[in-house]
Amino acid sequence: MSSRIPPILRPEHPTPRPLAGLVQEFGLEYRGDLDGVEVTGVTLSTNDLHPGDLFVGVPGSKAHGASFATAAAEGGAVAIVTDEVGAELAADSGLPIVLVPSPRAALGEIAAWVYRTDDTPPLLFGVTGTNGKTSTSYLLEAVLRQLGLVTGLSTTAERHIGELSVVSLLTTPEASEMHALLARMREAGVRAVAVEVSAQALSRHRVDGLVFDVAGFTNLSHDHLDDYADMETYFQAKLPLFDPEHARRGVVCLDTAYGRRVVDASRIPVTTIATIGHASADDVASAEWTVEVLDETAGYTEFKLTGPDGRELVTREPLIGWHMAANAALAIVMLVEAGFELEAIGAALDADGGIRAYLPGRTERVSGERGPSVYVDFGHSPDAFENTLAAVRKFTTGRTIMVFGADGDRDATKRHDMGRVAAEGSDILVITDHHPRFEDPVSIRKTLLEGAALAEHQPEIHEVSPPEQAIRVAVGLAREGDSILWAGPGHQDYRDIRGVRTPYSAREEARAALREAGWA
Numbered sequence: 001m002s003s004r005i006p007p008i009l010r011p012e013h014p015t016p017r018p019l020a021g022l023v024q025e026f027g028l029e030y031r032g033d034l035d036g037v038e039v040t041g042v043t044l045s046t047n048d049l050h051p052g053d054l055f056v057g058v059p060g061s062k063a064h065g066a067s068f069a070t071a072a073a074e075g076g077a078v079a080i081v082t083d084e085v086g087a088e089l090a091a092d093s094g095l096p097i098v099l100v101p102s103p104r105a106a107l108g109e110i111a112a113w114v115y116r117t118d119d120t121p122p123l124l125f126g127v128t129g130t131n132g133k134t135s136t137s138y139l140l141e142a143v144l145r146q147l148g149l150v151t152g153l154s155t156t157a158e159r160h161i162g163e164l165s166v167v168s169l170l171t172t173p174e175a176s177e178m179h180a181l182l183a184r185m186r187e188a189g190v191r192a193v194a195v196e197v198s199a200q201a202l203s204r205h206r207v208d209g210l211v212f213d214v215a216g217f218t219n220l221s222h223d224h225l226d227d228y229a230d231m232e233t234y235f236q237a238k239l240p241l242f243d244p245e246h247a248r249r250g251v252v253c254l255d256t257a258y259g260r261r262v263v264d265a266s267r268i269p270v271t272t273i274a275t276i277g278h279a280s281a282d283d284v285a286s287a288e289w290t291v292e293v294l295d296e297t298a299g300y301t302e303f304k305l306t307g308p309d310g311r312e313l314v315t316r317e318p319l320i321g322w323h324m325a326a327n328a329a330l331a332i333v334m335l336v337e338a339g340f341e342l343e344a345i346g347a348a349l350d351a352d353g354g355i356r357a358y359l360p361g362r363t364e365r366v367s368g369e370r371g372p373s374v375y376v377d378f379g380h381s382p383d384a385f386e387n388t389l390a391a392v393r394k395f396t397t398g399r400t401i402m403v404f405g406a407d408g409d410r411d412a413t414k415r416h417d418m419g420r421v422a423a424e425g426s427d428i429l430v431i432t433d434h435h436p437r438f439e440d441p442v443s444i445r446k447t448l449l450e451g452a453a454l455a456e457h458q459p460e461i462h463e464v465s466p467p468e469q470a471i472r473v474a475v476g477l478a479r480e481g482d483s484i485l486w487a488g489p490g491h492q493d494y495r496d497i498r499g500v501r502t503p504y505s506a507r508e509e510a511r512a513a514l515r516e517a518g519w520a
């Protein structure tokens, strides 16, 4: 990967802690001399090593982290934490070695100890599900800010510490980064944090050592079957967020049938929410909260949230689609579960004319007053395509044009459905490339085209590579009144081509294509 790897934020003024204290507190075995060893940080990667760090050697898919122990020592690491296999690999590093049975499983608690994130933690919100995690997290942050709090955010798109913003690498950072981020947030006076929690994060202990005040579940649909054997395994991977080790309370959206199953499996108190017209009639009837879309325009969606005891809130958000109303309502109910009064939330939102949120690359309109409407979106699953296409179509007087490609080296089993759903919902389809990674982009497009051919409705289909060209073809075909939905790249500022993060922004490309076509 190139140097465009985003920075990892750490506390600016870490307080050193004696390593002997860690060993004593957790009753850990060690080799070497711990006398005078002071720890100021923790990492599992030599690419993010600071002098004074504990280097945690985790067994990875390509290498055992402990095989980089000598490099870690040269970089200023003060000790190694690893397993028995890693201890052998790290023996020549000259550093003391602390032994744990599973370094990845230990990382969260160790990072919490190093950065003292257990001391006066902020209010913590965790959001999981297939689609809508980033959006719900941004919406939580927006409402918290409108309530006057200094906020933090951790999502696929960005990490925020108050007004400071950096782009993200992983959706949910490794536990060492997560706790460093929280420590930095504490320095900045952050009082509430919204964290997007991926299934991979739960499977890989990335949120260990954190207890969310409120966990939220958006929905579950086909994705990530490269990481999980089947939908059931993927579903099961989400459940630990609803255990007492990870959250105190939960809010579960019943819009997909998996929601009810989360409620049944949850080991914490949960409340439920369902979207009228989208969840099943039974789930709408049994949900404690319901959300109903009242008005939709190209500029905003207005909705009503109704809760127990006839409590109600009507507000709007500058986002399109019923699914965004579902995300916003989930965020608001999570705040209520955290102890905020619904009336206070309503008053704060009313004062501002609704929720003030900007979601980078989530059905983001990049076009101007004239010409076709162009939206850049991060959707990369059949369900996301269906919802965003429906939302865009609603405000399109002309034709709906969709541009998309699929991720290489990621769940290939969803590609047929992506092609089919995209074809069903569009009048013109431009199939192109996304992140090919190490796959052949021609063969990815071929699978998408096969999927598109399965659709009952057949749009006009074009195959265009690379995406810079594809968006220009789409803009060239578009007329006033048409809409273009470019799904996949969202906020991202690179394409991963054979492991190299090549600079590239779909939002910039789309704007350039519009300018070149004279629509600026």
Ligand SMILES: CC(=O)N[C@H]1[C@@H](OP(=O)(O)OP(=O)(O)OC[C@H]2O[C@@H](n3ccc(=O)[nH]c3=O)[C@H](O)[C@@H]2O)O[C@H](CO)[C@@H](O)[C@@H]1O[C@H](C)C(=O)N[C@@H](C)C(=O)N[C@H](CCC(=O)O)C(=O)O
Pocket (backbone or CB within 6 Å): 044, 045, 046, 047, 058, 059, 060, 061, 062, 063, 064, 065, 066, 068, 169, 170, 171, 172, 173, 174, 198, 199, 200, 201, 204
């Ligand atoms: C499958 C997966 O999660 N892999 C993660 C894993 O990589 P790995 O096991 O291959 O690590 P490895 O390369 O064998 O290296 C082993 C260890 O040696 C260390 N190392 C390695 C090389 C070196 O020079 N120095 C060094 O210290 C590594 O940091 C690592 O700790 O540990 C790495 C270090 O933290 C992660 O960066 C990497 O995430 C990769 C980039 C990834 O793509 N993960 C995806 C699947 C992911 O987690 N996605 C989810 C969800 C996204 C969504 O919702 O769409 C996410 O939360 O982002």
Ligand SMILES: Nc1ncnc2c1ncn2[C@@H]1O[C@H](COP(=O)(O)OP(=O)(O)OP(=O)(O)O)[C@@H](O)[C@H]1O
Pocket (backbone or CB within 6 Å): 129, 130, 131, 132, 133, 134, 135, 136, 156, 171, 196, 218, 219, 323, 324, 326, 327, 361, 362, 363, 377, 378, 379, 380, 383, 384, 385, 387, 388
């Ligand atoms: N509640 C929802 N239901 C269905 N689709 C949604 C929902 N919310 C958002 N989407 C669609 O999914 C796309 C991704 O949204 P978002 O980034 O919020 O999800 P995510 O869960 O964070 O995704 P990822 O796991 O890829 O980071 C959006 O651009 C939109 O197309």
